[in-house]
Amino acid sequence: MSSRPTRINLVLIPRFNMMTLTTVIEPMRVANYLASQQLYEWDFRSPIAGQVQASNGMYVDCGPLDDGDQIRPDVIAVFGSWGAEHYDSIALSNWLRRHERKGAVLVAVELGVYALARAGLLAGQKVTTHWSWKPGFAEAFPNIEVCEQLFTVSNKIMSCAGGASGLDLIMHLIAHHHGEQLATEVSNQILHYPRRPAEGPQRYATGGMDGDIHPDVRAAMRILEAGIEEPCSVPDLCRELRVSQRQLERLFKRDTGCTIVQFSRLLRLQYARVLLTSTRMSIREVSAACGFNSLSYFSLCFSTTFGKKPSEYRQAWPDNEAAPSWPGTVYSFIRQPKLPDTDSLPAD
Numbered sequence: 001m002s003s004r005p006t007r008i009n010l011v012l013i014p015r016f017n018m019m020t021l022t023t024v025i026e027p028m029r030v031a032n033y034l035a036s037q038q039l040y041e042w043d044f045r046s047p048i049a050g051q052v053q054a055s056n057g058m059y060v061d062c063g064p065l066d067d068g069d070q071i072r073p074d075v076i077a078v079f080g081s082w083g084a085e086h087y088d089s090i091a092l093s094n095w096l097r098r099h100e101r102k103g104a105v106l107v108a109v110e111l112g113v114y115a116l117a118r119a120g121l122l123a124g125q126k127v128t129t130h131w132s133w134k135p136g137f138a139e140a141f142p143n144i145e146v147c148e149q150l151f152t153v154s155n156k157i158m159s160c161a162g163g164a165s166g167l168d169l170i171m172h173l174i175a176h177h178h179g180e181q182l183a184t185e186v187s188n189q190i191l192h193y194p195r196r197p198a199e200g201p202q203r204y205a206t207g208g209m210d211g212d213i214h215p216d217v218r219a220a221m222r223i224l225e226a227g228i229e230e231p232c233s234v235p236d237l238c239r240e241l242r243v244s245q246r247q248l249e250r251l252f253k254r255d256t257g258c259t260i261v262q263f264s265r266l267l268r269l270q271y272a273r274v275l276l277t278s279t280r281m282s283i284r285e286v287s288a289a290c291g292f293n294s295l296s297y298f299s300l301c302f303s304t305t306f307g308k309k310p311s312e313y314r315q316a317w318p319d320n321e322a323a324p325s326w327p328g329t330v331y332s333f334i335r336q337p338k339l340p341d342t343d344s345l346p347a348d
Helices: 020-036 090-101 113-118 129-139 165-178 180-189 215-226 234-241 245-256 260-278 281-289 295-306
Strands: 006-012 040-045 052-054 057-064 075-080 105-110 124-128 145-147 153-156 155-162
Touching: 006 020, 006 180, 020 075, 020 105, 020 165, 020 180, 040 057, 040 165, 075 090, 075 113, 090 113, 090 129, 105 113, 113 124, 113 129, 113 155, 124 153, 124 155, 129 260, 153 165, 155 165, 165 180, 215 234, 215 245, 215 260, 234 245, 234 260, 245 260, 260 281, 260 295, 281 295
Parallel strands: 006 040, 006 075, 075 105, 105 155, 124 145
Antiparallel strands: 052 057, 153 155
């Protein structure tokens, strides 16, 4: 055990997620409190020093990346959320590479994974990010293995999905640094029990209104999610599950509030939105990648679901909008007028 505190630089990219930042800081604060000594110390950095705004409107004062440090950081955690997929700082990339060579552990939080990828630090690594952005990251960096789970630990590179997964990642670090007993007592203090493993799921089954979703519906959801580019027809889906079409459609409507075709289309539209905001693929390429045979029908579905044309959705949170929004959830989808259950409407 080190005789000095573990030193952590928390690097904030504008519009970072304040919730995740808090989940990382608070367990360290409680660990210091329970140990009656300073086990961890941290500060805030940014490529551009000054006040950095979070997605909830709050600000954090940040120092520059290089601050005349006499003691090198043990851990560097990069926090990114809205817009981080387009954030490209040569200064940050160079700084991360320099500290990686000096032995620092690097942590990518949510979309902070883009910063490490652009710095060329993720080759051969297994990483994770928020489930909703996984398709865009995989498209932008096809040679990096990205998986959907709470967090990953791969050599001296760690990553977490954001949100409450920051708790699980930092509890893993506390256990690694100071043992399971302290980690357990910190968990008890912050009421985070049980601690979740790295491989834990990020979310409930897509679209589920409660935990009582029929097994056949869950299985259908998994198949539909896996077949974005080549959507499975309802008859083929039923044959694969060995269930009658009438029964599956009835169960699906009961448990999700929408039909199988509507649900499949929503999954593909959500996938399309991420590709539009996080890649340079053309609208036609996105339409094809999401299993739409007709570009005009894709544009109609997209505009109806998200309130914007595909060409207007290159930024998930435009600079001229005060707050972000994420339409197209099952919650909103089942309450809006439905498009016909077909993807074969005539082209314009």
